[in-house]
Structure formats: structure tokens, C-alpha cells
Amino acid sequence: MFGNPWIHKRMMQEGLRMTQTRMIILDVLSKRPEHHFSAEEIFIIAHRINPTIGFATVYRTLDLLTRLGVIQKFDFGDGKARYELMMGNKISHHHHLVCTGCGKIIDYTDFTDEEKELMERTEKALSEKYKFKIKNHIIQFYGLCNDCNVERR
Amino acid sequence: MFGNPWIHKRMMQEGLRMTQTRMIILDVLSKRPEHHFSAEEIFIIAHRINPTIGFATVYRTLDLLTRLGVIQKFDFGDGKARYELMMGNKISHHHHLVCTGCGKIIDYTDFTDEEKELMERTEKALSEKYKFKIKNHIIQFYGLCNDCNVERR
């Protein structure tokens, strides 16, 4: 079971409670930190662990965890949101290649040093110029994977 | 009226037709190239120009133009898609600061030279490494704008 003390503490500070359901959902996410879970996938797995868990709670929990910065929400253009744990993840800072043909998503961590340096400078300057408190950023490349590029009509 | 010959030609090549409705929608988008139109906003304006235009056609047209690469579709996390013309736009290559408090979106074009250089190298290397044909990329920063940061509860 997922028992990260940092998250628990974080919730207490906010007057929130660490419930069974929330632990199960965190557990599901932490078992495959590299996966891009849809709400439905999380629901299915969590529901297998505890069949009383409902869809609404999954959405409410994902929303809460996103607000707390524990997970990050993504949109890859297929109409449903995706979620990834932000910690306990070996490839924590990474970005995505999204195939617009089949929806395949590839994580990449290449060039993160240069990117990190550029992004830090950019964040700092944008924060000052636009009086904006930046929390995080996403970079996504869209295109066609090898399979879809070959069988292109 | 929007009469870009490049787009017209592009459609002909694909066996598509440049209809009144499509021209009106392109016209709406080209009048405010810096705006992040929702489908509803486009529908309302287009409908004012020609009240026979329906919502379904707006969605179908936006989908078509996105596939052709004439417009780009964005998701800023508020549950509805946004669209921007990719050409005839003075600030064509730009990225977004998204306020997670109020949904405000700021375009920025700063650091595009360094970013462009890094992105080009990254695209090239990723294409080779992952056998991926990259079409475009997005960078989005999420955070709080000045107003939302001040009145933070």
C-alpha cells in the first residue's frame, strides 16, 4: 500500500484526510509511474481492489491530487485526461511525443540538461515580465510514429 | 472574405471543396489571429454572418483544418478545445502561459531564438531516435497570474 509520508503530511496541513480510497488510487498510480492513466483505467484497477469505489470519487481524488501537485494532468488530444504521478518516478521530469495517427505516446528525457537550463531562464524572465507565478510546464511534440508514417494514405 | 490561395489549393489537392461555410470560418479565425477561439465562439460569430451555419459544421470544419495544418488545436485544461490560425499571424510561433486560477491565457514570444535553436536540435534528434515524424510542438507554462496570486486563499 502507498504510504508516502510527504503526501500524508501535505494533506494534514490542508485539513484533508488520508482515506483508504485515496491510498488505493495513489497505489495504482505508483505501481506504474511511467504510465499515462486515464480516469477510467484508474477506476477499473481501483475498483478491482475495492469494488465499492465509484467513478465520482476517482475524479474527485484525481482533481485533488492535481491541485496538491502530487500528480500532473495531461491532455493528448484524444478527449480524455491523463494522469501521472510526479514523484517516486525515476523519469520524473520528462516530456511527450504524441502520435496523431494512433495516439501512441512516447516519453523522452533527452536534452533535459539544456532544456532545463533554458526553461529555468525562461520561467524566471516570464515570471517577472508577466507577473506570473509559474508552477510547472509541459512540452509536447506532435507527429506520426514510424508505423503511422509508413502506412500513410 | 478569406481567400488564401494556398489553403484553397491545398484543399483541391485533397479532393476537398472550398465552400462558403469554410470561408466564413477561416475569415472569423483570420480576423483575430491572436485569439484562442473556442468552438462556441466561432459558431456564434459565424452564425451571425450566416445564420444557417450549424454547430456540427463548425466542429467538422475545425477538425478538417486542424488535420490540414491550417489551424492548431489547443487544450488549456478548461474542458473545451481552442483553435488558432497558424498563418497570417504576426506572432505565429508563440507559446502560452495558462493561469490555473482564472483561466487567463497570455501569449509570449520571448526567447524564441534560443528556444527555436534548441527545439530544432531536439526535434531532429528525437525524430531519428524514435523514428517519429514531428509536425509541431507546444510549450505551456501553468501557474497563477498576478490577480490570482494576490487573492490566494
Add this chain to the structure above:
DNA sequence: GTGTCTGCAAAGTCTTTGCACCATA
């Protein structure tokens, strides 16, 4: 003239909300 496009309405998909009951701190 023929194959594409359109409007309308209906259906589909993902997500949120209301409310009574339950459980954590």
C-alpha cells in the same frame, strides 16, 4: 451530374454535482 458538404437533431463520451450516509483525525 457526382461526390462532397451541410443542417438538424439525436446520441455519445467524459466529467461534475447533489444528497444522504460513512469514516477519519
Add this chain to the structure above:
DNA sequence: TATGGTGCAAAGACTTTGCAGACAC
């Protein structure tokens, strides 16, 4: 035990689809 959390079902928001008639090439 006081507040926050949960499950269920229903509603809500955005987007897609089927079909008959209309239109561009």
C-alpha cells in the same frame, strides 16, 4: 464527534454521428 469523504445516480458540458437535402467542381 465534527468535518470532510464517499457512493450512487442524475445532470452537465462538449463533441460526434446519421441522414436527407444542398452545393461545388
